[in-house]
Every structure is written in structure tokens, then in C-alpha cells.
Amino acid sequence: MIEVDVRLQVGAFSLDVAFANGAGVTALFGQSGSGKSLTLSIIAGLIKPDAGYVRLDGETLVDVATGVFVPVSRRRIGLVFQDSNLFPHLSVKQNLLYGRWFAPRGERRIDFDAVVETLGIANLVSRSPTRLSGGERQRVAIGRALLSCPRLLLLDEPLAALDMQRKLEILPLIERVRDEFDVPIIYVSHAVEEVLRLASRVVIIDAGRVTSVGEPAEAFNRIAGAPAANRFDRSSILAATVEETSVAHGLTKLNHPAGTIWVAGSAGNCGSLARVIVKATDVILSRVLPQEISTRSILSGKVANIQFDGAIATIEIDLKDDGRLLATITRGALEDLALKPGSYVYALFKTAALDERAIGMASAQGE
Structure with missing residues (x-):
């Protein structure tokens, strides 16, 4: 269970977000600049909020009032960005195994071969990341995050830089990750199609504020009558x-x-x-x-x-x-x-x- 209740002022932009989620995929949905990625960065520990707290499975990761701030390296949270951020000097296999170092030996419950098979990257393990397509790089990035055996997986618009064909290849793989590895996921996107297919719960954020929370049909239809751009x-x-x-x-x-x-x-x-x-x-x-x-x-x-x-x-x-x-x-x-x-x-x-x-x-x- 992840519990988030945070506030942050960045220039003229004000973030005030609160939500909780359990198993499955929770999507943070909203237009560009709404505060989705900023919220994800606070959960990951990349940014400190001005006020509030973040708790994961009962453990406090951030609590501004009491001065608690667990560093990124100790949070056991996997993070995948739009850009896969693979190490170019390491092979695909070495990139995957790099994530393994962040999992305590006694908690390495996610098997290397199972990840490779699920993501369909067995034929890529000997390659350099520079020889991979965008979709292949994202598969490896997801695999690296999984092999860190995270308590929570954060996906920050992982398909945004891919064309439709690559997206259609990756979406079923994320579904398999969701269904087979039992790791709760927070998925950031501004694409309704992705959220609808993957998420069991949606948190809609607009201008730094949560406007709707619920299962996808309920959350989206609650704001359906709001004015649209066209x-x-x-x-x-x-x-x-x-x-x-x-x-x-x-x-x-x-x-x-x-x-x-x-x-x-x-x-x-x-x-x-x-x-x-x-x-x-x-x-x-x-x-x-x-x-x-x-x-x-x-x-x-x-x-x-x-x-x-x-x-x-x-x-x-x-x-x-x-x-x-x-x-x-x-x-x-x-x-x-x-x-x-x-x-x-x-x-x-x-x-x-x-x-x-x-x-x-x-x-x-x-x-």
C-alpha cells in the first residue's frame, strides 16, 4: 500500500496531491504540466516535498513534519522513465544484472530468466544498448527495474517516445508484468488508451490538484462533462x-x-x-x-x-x-x-x- 499526501511549490506552480493505492496498476493521469511526473519524483525520493508524507507498506519514506526522509537508494522502488537511461558501456545482460545489486540477497525473489522470458529479450542479452530499438530499450529498462525486486514500480510515461506499433508491442508486456510479478505499479500517462488497458485505479490530476479518483470508467466519466479543448x-x-x-x-x-x-x-x-x-x-x-x-x-x-x-x-x-x-x-x-x-x-x-x-x-x- 502506497499512501501519498504531499505539497510542493515550484515557482508559480503549486502541487497538492493526496491518494492511496494497493495492488495492481494505479495510473496518474493528466495533461502535460499537470504535476504527474513531479508527484512520481517525490515518491521516488528525487525531490523533497514542502509538506506532507509518503508511506509504503506502513513504512514512512517522507514525513516533513517529523524530518523523516529515506534516501532513494534505500526505498526499494523501481523507476522507468520515457528515456530508458540504460548504461551504454554495459551489455543488455549487464544492465539487467545491475538492477539485481539493489535487491538484498534474501529478497531476490524475481528470477532473471523469468524476466527475460516475460519481456521477450532473450535474443538481446549480448547486445549493446546502442544497437537496440526504442521499444527494445524500454523492455530492458523495465527488466532492470524488476530485477531490483522493488516494493513498488514507477513507470513515467514509458511509451511516450514510441510509435504506435512499438506501443502495441510493449503494452501486453506491461500487462504480463502486472499479472505475473505481483509488484504494485504507479503508471504516469496522458494517454487514455494506455490507462484504460492497464490500470485498475486512476488518479486524475489537473493543475497540481486531484480532480477524480476511482476505477477507470468511474474516474473518467466523472469528469466527462468538463469542457474539452475541442x-x-x-x-x-x-x-x-x-x-x-x-x-x-x-x-x-x-x-x-x-x-x-x-x-x-x-x-x-x-x-x-x-x-x-x-x-x-x-x-x-x-x-x-x-x-x-x-x-x-x-x-x-x-x-x-x-x-x-x-x-x-x-x-x-x-x-x-x-x-x-x-x-x-x-x-x-x-x-x-x-x-x-x-x-x-x-x-x-x-x-x-x-x-x-x-x-x-x-x-x-x-x-
Whole structure:
């Protein structure tokens, strides 16, 4: 269990953050400059806060009031940055084993071969870091941090410098690290897709303050009605139960209390919970249940709120029994449908518009 309650003034920027997490992945989410990495640096011991404390598994790492400050080398915390920061004069194997020195001999419970196999880097161990791709360097950096047998793993936007293909290679590996090594992780990101796929808990930080905390769908949807930079940034996260997979068509059926969602490919085992991102611009609204159309994902609910931005209206829909969904339509369409708060609507979106690569999974018991 990590407990954080800290304050720090850096120039004109004020940080005041408090949260706690247990097992699994906790994501610190927010835009660049919101204070995510600053918070991570305080937890790691790279920066001292002006006030507050950090506790890990009951041990106080920082307490400004009592003068406690455990140095970085004694915290047993693994840290991976955007830049892998590998030692160029050491081989991959030597870089990996360097992390091993920070684990007390009696607590070296994470096996070298298991890490190498999980991260798929067996063919890299004899190479120099200068001969690795960006994705390969990040795999090695994660492996080095794991082999220090940390009590906590901090990942500071580890995929930010990678292209989409490399990200899609690394994300499943981080999932395996999460599931197989039993090390709690704090993951910093401003990418909703990464957070949705990896995290069981989200701490949303804006301008140095925590604005929402909870499981991903709950935390993100709590701030869904807040103004966005533009309509293309608006999206909703829906949690639904995997019902069945259509082998013939390569689709998975998800049950939501408000209707059915279909996604491409496999979305997990039957009975598990899947979290899906739906962009507001991909949602079509209807006052009647459409028939004989290609769109198969249909949810029902009532209009809760309407916001205007020029010719565009953003509709916030309370879905039947669970969650909220955003839809953006034109003012003309709004008038034609005669929508107002309380209106009953059907929300439709194409399976092809949902990115199956960003689907997050969690056990039904965990949510």
C-alpha cells in the first residue's frame, strides 16, 4: 500500500496531491504540466516535498513534519522513465544484472530468466544498448527495474517516445508484468488508451490538484462533462460484461445494462469486464429504435445535459442503469430530434469505430 499526501511549490506552480493505492496498476493521469511526473519524483525520493508524507507498506519514506526522509537508494522502488537511461558501456545482460545489486540477497525473489522470458529479450542479452530499438530499450529498462525486486514500480510515461506499433508491442508486456510479478505499479500517462488497458485505479490530476479518483470508467466519466479543448477530445468509457465471441465473424458481444456493444476480435473470457472507449463524434442518436442498419452497438438512456459550442451540441446521456455517454451532433440535428434534458434516446456507434487494441480488462470481482 502506497499512501501519498504531499505539497510542493515550484515557482508559480503549486502541487497538492493526496491518494492511496494497493495492488495492481494505479495510473496518474493528466495533461502535460499537470504535476504527474513531479508527484512520481517525490515518491521516488528525487525531490523533497514542502509538506506532507509518503508511506509504503506502513513504512514512512517522507514525513516533513517529523524530518523523516529515506534516501532513494534505500526505498526499494523501481523507476522507468520515457528515456530508458540504460548504461551504454554495459551489455543488455549487464544492465539487467545491475538492477539485481539493489535487491538484498534474501529478497531476490524475481528470477532473471523469468524476466527475460516475460519481456521477450532473450535474443538481446549480448547486445549493446546502442544497437537496440526504442521499444527494445524500454523492455530492458523495465527488466532492470524488476530485477531490483522493488516494493513498488514507477513507470513515467514509458511509451511516450514510441510509435504506435512499438506501443502495441510493449503494452501486453506491461500487462504480463502486472499479472505475473505481483509488484504494485504507479503508471504516469496522458494517454487514455494506455490507462484504460492497464490500470485498475486512476488518479486524475489537473493543475497540481486531484480532480477524480476511482476505477477507470468511474474516474473518467466523472469528469466527462468538463469542457474539452475541442469536440474530438471528448470520449466516454463504458464497462460491459463479455458474453460471447462469434468465431465466424471475429466479433465479441458485450452486455451493458443499457444494451449491447460489439467489438472486433477477442475481448477476454466470458464473464469478465471489458472497458471500451467511445468517442463522442462516433455516436449517432435516434428517438426510435432503428431497424435494418449496419450499426450493431445500441444503448439506451435519457438526455442529462446539453452543451453548445457554435454549431455543435454535446449531449450527455444517462445510460439505463449504469454510466454516461457523450455524443456530439449539430444544432440542426438537435432541433430536428427535439432533444432536451429528459428525452429518451438510442445511442448507436459502429464496431469499426471502436479500437479493440485499447480495450481494458478487469475481473468481475475486481470491479
